[in-house]
Amino acid sequence: MRKFAALMHARNMEFVRDRGNLFWNLLFPVFLVFGFSFAFSGGDDTLFKVGVIGNSEIAGGFLQESYLEKIPYEDTAFALDKLRHHQLDMVINLQKSSYYINDGSAKGEVAERLFTSDGALPFIRKEVSGEPIRYVDWFVPGVIGMNMMFSCIFGVGWIIVRYRKNGVLKRLKATPVRALEFVSAQLVSRLLIVLLTSIVVFAGTNIFLKFMMEGSYLNLLLITAVATICMISFGLIFAARIKSEELANGLMNLALWPMMAFSGVFFSLEGTPLLLRKLSRIFPLTHYIEAARAIMLDGAGLTEILPNMIVLIGMTALFLLVSSLLFKWE
Amino acid sequence: MSSILSIENLSKRYGKVLAVDNISLEIEEGICFGLLGPNGAGKTTTIEMMEGILKPTEGRTLFRGEPIGPHFHQHVGIQFQSTALQDFITVEETLKLFSALYSTHRDPDEVIEICSLGDILKRDNRKLSGGQRQRLLLALAIVNDPKVVFLDEPTTGLDPQARRNFWSLIEKIKKEGKTILLTTHYMEEAEILCDEVAIMDQGHIIARDVPKKLLADNFDGVVVKLPWLSDKQLPDGAVLIDDYIEIHSRDIDATLHNLIHHSIHLDGLSIHAPNLEDLFLKLTGSSLRA
Numbered sequence: 224m225r226k227f228a229a230l231m232h233a234r235n236m237e238f239v240r241d242r243g244n245l246f247w248n249l250l251f252p253v254f255l256v257f258g259f260s261f262a263f264s265g266g267d268d269t270l271f272k273v274g275v276i277g278n279s280e281i282a283g284g285f286l287q288e289s290y291l292e293k294i295p296y297e298d299t300a301f302a303l304d305k306l307r308h309h310q311l312d313m314v315i316n317l318q319k320s321s322y323y324i325n326d327g328s329a330k331g332e333v334a335e336r337l338f339t340s341d342g343a344l345p346f347i348r349k350e351v352s353g354e355p356i357r358y359v360d361w362f363v364p365g366v367i368g369m370n371m372m373f374s375c376i377f378g379v380g381w382i383i384v385r386y387r388k389n390g391v392l393k394r395l396k397a398t399p400v401r402a403l404e405f406v407s408a409q410l411v412s413r414l415l416i417v418l419l420t421s422i423v424v425f426a427g428t429n430i431f432l433k434f435m436m437e438g439s440y441l442n443l444l445l446i447t448a449v450a451t452i453c454m455i456s457f458g459l460i461f462a463a464r465i466k467s468e469e470l471a472n473g474l475m476n477l478a479l480w481p482m483m484a485f486s487g488v489f490f491s492l493e494g495t496p497l498l499l500r501k502l503s504r505i506f507p508l509t510h511y512i513e514a515a516r517a518i519m520l521d522g523a524g525l526t527e528i529l530p531n532m533i534v535l536i537g538m539t540a541l542f543l544l545v546s547s548l549l550f551k552w553e
Numbered sequence: 554m555s556s557i558l559s560i561e562n563l564s565k566r567y568g569k570v571l572a573v574d575n576i577s578l579e580i581e582e583g584i585c586f587g588l589l590g591p592n593g594a595g596k597t598t599t600i601e602m603m604e605g606i607l608k609p610t611e612g613r614t615l616f617r618g619e620p621i622g623p624h625f626h627q628h629v630g631i632q633f634q635s636t637a638l639q640d641f642i643t644v645e646e647t648l649k650l651f652s653a654l655y656s657t658h659r660d661p662d663e664v665i666e667i668c669s670l671g672d673i674l675k676r677d678n679r680k681l682s683g684g685q686r687q688r689l690l691l692a693l694a695i696v697n698d699p700k701v702v703f704l705d706e707p708t709t710g711l712d713p714q715a716r717r718n719f720w721s722l723i724e725k726i727k728k729e730g731k732t733i734l735l736t737t738h739y740m741e742e743a744e745i746l747c748d749e750v751a752i753m754d755q756g757h758i759i760a761r762d763v764p765k766k767l768l769a770d771n772f773d774g775v776v777v778k779l780p781w782l783s784d785k786q787l788p789d790g791a792v793l794i795d796d797y798i799e800i801h802s803r804d805i806d807a808t809l810h811n812l813i814h815h816s817i818h819l820d821g822l823s824i825h826a827p828n829l830e831d832l833f834l835k836l837t838g839s840s841l842r843a
Contacts, residue, residue, distance in 0.1 A: 225653050226653055226654050228653070229649065229650050229653030229654065230654075232650075233642055233646065233647075233650045234639075236642050237639055237640060237641040237642060240642075386639075389636075390633060390636040390637050391636070391637050391638065393633060393636065394633060394638075395654075396606065397604065397626060397633070398626055398651065398654040398655065398697075399624070399626045399627050399656065400654050
């Protein structure tokens with residue numbers, strides 16, 4: 224335990240005193256949040272977004288207009304959630320001859336006028352209500368997740384490769400320290416660092432941007448911790464035996480960038496090809512962002528995020544197993 | 554005296570290269586043992602197998618008569634040839650870190666005193682000079698109050714002053730009764746520090762004894778050195794090494810007479826008592842630092 228504490232303390236000091244690293248971990252995500260908040264603060268695009276339940280091909284008139292974007296949904300409740308958050312302007316259920324608008328949405332009102340003036344079929348009007356989600360509300364879990372991913376994979380994976388290359392690991396091997404003590408000290412140190420930086424980034428930007436928070440902060444912290452451990456375990460695979468920093472760097476980027484692009488950090492995967500959506504399920508980041516958004520935007524509780532949690536824990540177990548099988552001091 | 558550390562029929566093979574070829578040694582407690590040899594002789598491979606860091610292809614290392622086990626590293630201290638220290642932590646923090654890694658360790662103040670680290674305790678590891686670094690690495694090697702201290706080329710790359718300074722630290726550690734195993738390619742270092750030496754070349758131990766005895770056994774007289782650039786026939790008993798010749802002489806008068814008699818210019822001539830370097834040249838026929 225004393226060995227563990229000493230190793231962890233040394234790693235923490237190394238992190239805190241490395242100014243460049245501190246900048247990337249703290250200020251960069253803050254800039255990103257503010258930057259995107261500013262960039263997307265202007266109005267939405269000019270299209271109307273209409274959720275459609277049922278086969279829209281057979282319906283005529285309004286739904287064939289080119290100025291609106293039709294998004295087919297199977298699940299009415301899901302479409303209505305989107306409407307509540309102003310992500311859709313209108314939902315039309317062709318099967319039940321009804322339509323829904325959000326009573327607080329001006330665009331919904333315009334869309335309704337266009338729809339009813341079409342005079343096609345007698346549809347029943349229904350209303351939902353809810354506050355709009357700004358892009359930044361949606362974006363912030365993505366930034367926290369992305370920052371976590373970089374911090375874990377480089378802060379554990381790359382650092383251990385560097386330690387191996389320059390002989391720090393060899394020197395430790397010459398002491399009574401066991402690999403498990405060393406690795407767990409790295410893991411816990413990074414977990415604390417990531418949780419602290421995530422809290423600082425979130426709380427710091429929240430003061431100015433007041434993010435939507437429908438669920439519990441405790442659940443958000445819990446899923447963040449679970450995802451961080453998962454990412455660190457992923458980083459440990461790279462750290463297990465690679466000796467060259469360049470090779471490690473290349474492999475890490477190879478793993479990181481697809482996750483950056485296809486885990487829903489910057490844009491929603493909804494409406495992307497099915498194959499891509501399926502592929503995105505293998506990324507731990509997807510599961511974290513999905514669960515964090517569900518908590519913040521939809522007020523999801525533990526039961527709702529349980530599937531994501533289980534996947535993350537399963538991946539962690541797999542990553543730890545693989546890295547412990549591969550691990551070599553030298 | 555009993556041997557504290559011994560190796561039996563140790564070999565190490567890297568692919569087709571046999572780096573260490575079936576060597577055996579016994580090291581007595583409390584002495585400073587020097588493993589000498591040119592670069593690539595197999596010194597580091599041998600010492601790392603003795604440290605329990607490298608797995609031998611064949612043979613084994615015994616510590617107090619027992620094969621080395623999981624607790625071996627509690628009792629030994631190691632200074633590798635090249636080791637990086639963790640960045641962004643200070644000398645003092647590094648010492649604390651390593652102290653905490655052992656179940657028993659000696660008073661850090663003592664270690665700081667022995668290795669003269671008092672002035673640089675708050676300095677970041679990244680900002681240490683070569684000599685300071687080696688002193689810290691030595692401190693880390695004795696922080697657990699080990700029985701055996703392994704030092705792999707500890708003074709390579711240091712300036713002459715820092716090297717002498719480092720020797721005095723090793724003398725201090727010797728006086729505490731610790732067994733020291735040192736590799737070096739500086740023969741002067743071995744003559745000053747070592748009670749016993751083994752000379753390695755191409756994976757073999759080619760000579761092993763107390764330095765004085767090795768020299769007495771192999772030499773009788775002095776070494777005459779003379780720059781040699783001509784194509785003239787070499788004088789009797791002379792060996793050409795690079796751009797000078799060496800003559801091992803029992804009768805210095807006769808040797809000089811002979812040189813003058815052959816009208817050889819004596820500019821740059823030097824005469825010295827034979828040292829380990831001469832011994833190495835004699836034994837291997839090749840220059841030690843080549």
